[in-house]
Amino acid sequence: MTSMSRRISVILFFCFMMQALSFVTAVHASEPQPDLVSNGGFESVKSGAGKWAAGAEPVGWGLWLASGTGKASVTGDVYHTGTQAVQLEHLALSRTGLSQDVPIAGGQTYKLSVWVKTKDVNSGIGVFVRTQFFKSIKGFDGKTLDEKIGSGPSTEELTGTQDWMKREVIINSPEDAKYIRLEPFFETGTGTVWFDDISLVKWNSVTGLALDQTSVTMDTKQTAVLTAKVTPENVSGLSLQWRVDNKDAVQVEAQGSLAVLTALKPGKAIVTVMTEDGTFAATSEITVKEAGIQGDLTNDGKITVGDLAMAAAHFGKDTSSPDWETVKAADVNGDHKIDRSDLMWFAERIFP
Structure with a gap:
């Protein structure tokens, strides 16, 4: 082992020990959370209203033919898992959405996931899953009116032709929210989209990721330490990935939420830390100058x-x-x- 490697190892060891001592809270294994979405894989079907193609309606899902001549169906020809998925087809300019109202707790964090496949989608916005929060929903708990709080986040939009892609979004519910409306949506346009494996689970993992320094200036041969700050602090089983876009200028030796940077030669580099699934990321700009x-x-x-x-x-x-x-x-x-x-x-x- 070279003297430089030994020095980096010592720095990482002491930084790790100091970090461990600063978080002397109990660590509990994450338990799988129940899926709150009913029939998110569209496997359960009943005889439905005429607005569903072939009269086959997925249990638990509503349909809104907002404009145009869009067609909604449950198909066994294209699906992500199981044997079926839902298909929205726009042969001409149309706007179509599905909906399901899900009871939730206010002031909590959830993760919404969906698998989406598209073919020839031509739309200014595209296809996605949007959300809305409600205090009350007509027909739930004896309520006779919908009382909307506001719109929530949406998954990333897709257009064009894409094979099955997973889209996820972290949702923080308002304190007074009792329901969330999930709406797989095909905004005004043409083409075909398939949705499958929609899920909503209570999320006890990462809700935020940042670095303690967004920029660092170093002389050649100098070392510096970056620390990833995870929210909440007591997340267990977390895996972080570190990357640098200019390995000629900066060497990165990482362990968990700590990374030791070694300046190799003058230049600039971006160091990125991200969660394993890529949902959260943070960067720091590193400038290396000749030692004076x-x-x-x-x-x-x-x-x-x-x-x-x-x-x-x-x-x-x-x-x-x-x-x-x-x-x-x-x-x-x-x-x-x-x-x-x-x-x-x-x-x-x-x-x-």
């Missing part, structure tokens, strides 16, 4: 009173300071803080 004279804070090629003044302006700062990556060049003795000994170092070189 130690203590030359003003970059004029020598140590002057100006450098001493800059160091004095940051007196008392340490690794906990939010701008540490910017000011740490004034820590000339490498004790991870800017103190009296650093100022003396400058003074001795200016006034020998």
Whole structure:
């Protein structure tokens, strides 16, 4: 093992131990959550209204033929899993949607998933699943009116011809929400879309991901540490992936939520951390510059009173300071803080 590798390993070890000590909360294995969607695979069918092709209606789903001549059907010819999927076909400009009202709890986090396949979809918006929140739904719990709170997030839209693709979105329900309306939707356009395996589960995993530094400036051969901040903090079984787009400029050695960066040569790089499924990601822009004279804070090629003044302006700062990556060049003795000994170092070189 090279001296550089040993140094990186030591840095990672101590960073990992410090992080472990800062999260001394109990870790519980994630339990599978029940799917709240009824008949999300469209396997259950009943004799339905005439607006469904062949009169075969998927149990639990409503149909809205908003405009045009769209056709909705349950098909066994194209499906993702099981033996059936729902098909929406627009031979001419049409607008069609399905719907299912699902009871939920307010102030909670859910994950909506759907598999979508498209053929020749020509639409300004495309196909997706949209959501709406309600306090009450007509026909539920004796209610006679719909009381809408507002619209929720939608899955990413698809157009053109695409093979089966999974689309997911994290949903945070309003405190007063009691129902969410799921609407697989084909916005105004032409073409054919298939929806299958729609699910909604309570989500106890990641709801946010960020890096503690969105930009870092380093000298060549210098190291720095990036820390991924996951929300919520106590997520168990989490796997993070780290990537760098310029391996010539920056080397990344990662372990869990920590990554040690080593500046190799001048240049720029983007370091990305993401969840294993790619749902959440965060980036930091890394700038590597040629190492100059130690203590030359003003970059004029020598140590002057100006450098001493800059160091004095940051007196008392340490690794906990939010701008540490910017000011740490004034820590000339490498004790991870800017103190009296650093100022003396400058003074001795200016006034020998």
